[in-house]
Amino acid sequence: MWATVLVTLPVTSFRFLPFFGDAQVKPLSFIPASLLFLLVVLRSFRERKLVFWTPSLLPLVVFTLIALISTAWGALLSPPDLYQHTYWERALRAWVTFFVGILFLLTSIGQIHGEDDLKFTLKWLYIGLMGHVLVSLAQLVEIHITSVLLEDSPFGNIVDSIQKTVMMAGISPNKRISGLSLEPSWLAAQIAVLYLPWVVGALLTGYAIFKRRFITFLLLVGLLALALLTYSRSGLAIIVFAVTLTALMTTRVWMPRIREWFFSPFRKITDIRQKSTLQVALRLAALLLILAGLASAGIALSGNDYFAILWKSESTDLIDYFVDIYAGPRLAYALGGWNISTQHPWFGVGLGGAGLYLHAAMPAWAHFNISEVAKIFSSDYFGYPNTKNLFIRLLAETGVAGFWAFLSFYLLMLGRVLKSLKSHHKGALFVGAAGIFSIATILASGFSLDAFAMPMIWIPFGIMLGLEEERLS
Numbered sequence: 001m002w003a004t005v006l007v008t009l010p011v012t013s014f015r016f017l018p019f020f021g022d023a024q025v026k027p028l029s030f031i032p033a034s035l036l037f038l039l040v041v042l043r044s045f046r047e048r049k050l051v052f053w054t055p056s057l058l059p060l061v062v063f064t065l066i067a068l069i070s071t072a073w074g075a076l077l078s079p080p081d082l083y084q085h086t087y088w089e090r091a092l093r094a095w096v097t098f099f100v101g102i103l104f105l106l107t108s109i110g111q112i113h114g115e116d117d118l119k120f121t122l123k124w125l126y127i128g129l130m131g132h133v134l135v136s137l138a139q140l141v142e143i144h145i146t147s148v149l150l151e152d153s154p155f156g157n158i159v160d161s162i163q164k165t166v167m168m169a170g171i172s173p174n175k176r177i178s179g180l181s182l183e184p185s186w187l188a189a190q191i192a193v194l195y196l197p198w199v200v201g202a203l204l205t206g207y208a209i210f211k212r213r214f215i216t217f218l219l220l221v222g223l224l225a226l227a228l229l230t231y232s233r234s235g236l237a238i239i240v241f242a243v244t245l246t247a248l249m250t251t252r253v254w255m256p257r258i259r260e261w262f263f264s265p266f267r268k269i270t271d272i273r274q275k276s277t278l279q280v281a282l283r284l285a286a287l288l289l290i291l292a293g294l295a296s297a298g299i300a301l302s303g304n305d306y307f308a309i310l311w312k313s314e315s316t317d318l319i320d321y322f323v324d325i326y327a328g329p330r331l332a333y334a335l336g337g338w339n340i341s342t343q344h345p346w347f348g349v350g351l352g353g354a355g356l357y358l359h360a361a362m363p364a365w366a367h368f369n370i371s372e373v374a375k376i377f378s379s380d381y382f383g384y385p386n387t388k389n390l391f392i393r394l395l396a397e398t399g400v401a402g403f404w405a406f407l408s409f410y411l412l413m414l415g416r417v418l419k420s421l422k423s424h425h426k427g428a429l430f431v432g433a434a435g436i437f438s439i440a441t442i443l444a445s446g447f448s449l450d451a452f453a454m455p456m457i458w459i460p461f462g463i464m465l466g467l468e469e470e471r472l473s
Contacts (some may be wrong), residue, residue: 001039002111004032006121007128009194009455010180013168023093024168024182025451030100033107033455040110052106054465056416059409060102066402067098067351074350074397082356083382090384094352094397097453104455108462115427121463122198122209126219129195132179132187135163136226139177174306177229188235189449191227192242192441193456199223200246201434204254207426221293228297231304234448242440250421250433319365330388330448332366332373333358337387341395348399357396358385390446413461414439416468435464 011028044051071091079087112118142159150156160170169182176184199219202209210216227235247254265279301307306326313324322331339361340354349357359377366373376385387393394403417435420428438460445457 001032001036002107002121003124003127005029005036005107006124007131008032009125009128009459010132010190011167012180012186012190012454013182015166015168023097023453025097025453026168027100027453027455029455030103030453033104036111037103037107040107043110052109054109054468056409056412056465056468059405059412060105063398063402063405063409064098066347066405067095067398070347070398070402071095071350071352073347074353077344077349079349079353079356082359082384085355085384087350087353087356090352090355091350092352094452097451098351100453101455101458105458105462105465108459109466112463112466114467118427118431118463118467119209125194125198129223132181132190133222133226135159136177136179136187136229139171139179140229142171143175143177174231176231176306177226179226184230185232185235185448188227188230188232189238189441189445190456191223191230192235192238193438193445193460196220196223196239196242197434197437197441197460200243200437201430201432204246204250204433205426205429206254206257207430209430224293224297228300231301231307233307233310234445236301238441238444241444242437245440246433246437249418249436250429253421253429253433323370328366328370329372332362332370333385333387334389334392335363336361336366337389337392337396339363341392341399344396344399346399347401348395348397351397354393354396355384355386358387387450388448390450393450409461410439410443413464416464431464431467435460438464 006029008029008031009027012026013024014026014028017026017028017030040052074091075087081087112121138159142157146158147156154161157171164170167180167182169178172178172184177187178184179187179190181187181190198209199216201207202216203220208216224239227239230236262283265283309325313321315321315324319328319331322328336358337354340349340357343361348354362373367377368374375381376383387396391403391407394406398406413435417432417439420432420435423429423432442457442460449457
């Protein structure tokens with residue numbers, strides 16, 4: 001059952017998932033995860049202990065209590081309805097999505113109890129990744145071949161049609177791949193949060209997650225190529241940030257080994273000169289391949305108008321620049337959420353309630369020249385706006401108290417992985433390096449995503465907590 005959860009993780013917006021209404025976040029993995037969670041609960045009753053409990057969950061317990069207070073406070077504020085959306089309807093949806101996320105967290109903790117469980121998890125996690133790869137290849141073929149050769153045929157967009165039938169969206173209209181995710185940025189976020197941390201951690205620490213080590217290198221190359229094809233600016237920025245931070249914080253672990261490997265052929269005296277020359281050539285070739293890969297990535301990204309606008313924009317005003325690079329709507333939503341938080345600083349407006357206040361809280365400049373924002377002010381629009389930023393959402397809906405309670409969970413997890421990096425056990429070092437990468441990507445992705453129900457922001461924490469040495473009954 002746990003393997004099924006891991007294999008279905010790539011599908012973020014399964015159209016036929018019940019109880020989620022018209023929400024965009026509809027993880028297919030929720031179905032096996034909910035069944036597995038029931039089994040974990042039954043096991044807890046049988047063993048007379050909470051098999052998924054760990055003291056590290058206390059910050060989330062505190063956050064839940066604060067969010068309950070915020071929800072009650074938000075009801076007392078009596079906000080007017082927005083179209084068909086009422087306060088209690090949105091509050092209920094927000095609580096459901098929060099508990100869906102907690103379900104993924106607790107289920108993950110209940111499945112991981114040691115190194116063998118970790119290797120089993122990683123094996124099935126990467127088997128699930130193959131779904132992303134295959135669908136992405138099909139999307140590339142349709143974008144660049146079949147849609148051109150079979151333009152007037154129903155087979156020209158067959159992948160898009162199938163995708164729209166099963167999921168909430170089809171192929172991205174701007175020639176970017178999205179795999180089994182709703183949109184390209186979600187695919188890039190999944191790569192950064194779910195799949196890259198363990199590969200990078202293994203390479204930095206020398207830990208073998210596969211019997212054949214070259215598979216780890218192939219995975220790294222494949223994941224980076226997949227991320228590039230999304231042309232997701234936020235996703236690629238998150239990856240660069242996480243790689244840099246992890247490398248800096250684990251220098252003690254990987255630097256001596258890499259330095260010894262790279263320079264050893266240059267300083268060793270050997271009678272077999274041919275072998276020494278070959279080793280030098282291999283290292284220089286590896287260095288050239290890395291530089292060539294970086295140059296190729298830069299050229300590919302420069303050729304994409306959506307990406308190249310980052311440095312081609314001629315705007316001198318910061319807000320105009322954000323609008324030019326198509327980030328104006330996100331900035332407007334975030335500033336609207338911030339304005340709500342400053343008006344209700346302590347306990348916010350209640351979990352799920354920010355959208356009821358967002359229209360009035362939007363900055364004045366957002367009302368002009370931004371079609372996405374103008375759409376939500378239209379009388380024909382009946383959707384529910386959101387801040388598109390988890391941290392702004394926490395401030396707006398649960399106030400300073402809820403924000404710091406939630407963030408303290410992240411800080412506690414950071415302390416756990418930093419402790420692992422002090423270990424001399426290779427497995428602990430691996431989890432520590434992967435944990436640094438995971439926390440960095442989860443934190444960074446919070447600036448562009450605000451949904452609680454996304455499994456990718458909970459499962460890495462569940463894996464790390466499941467590997468804790470000390471567990472309370």
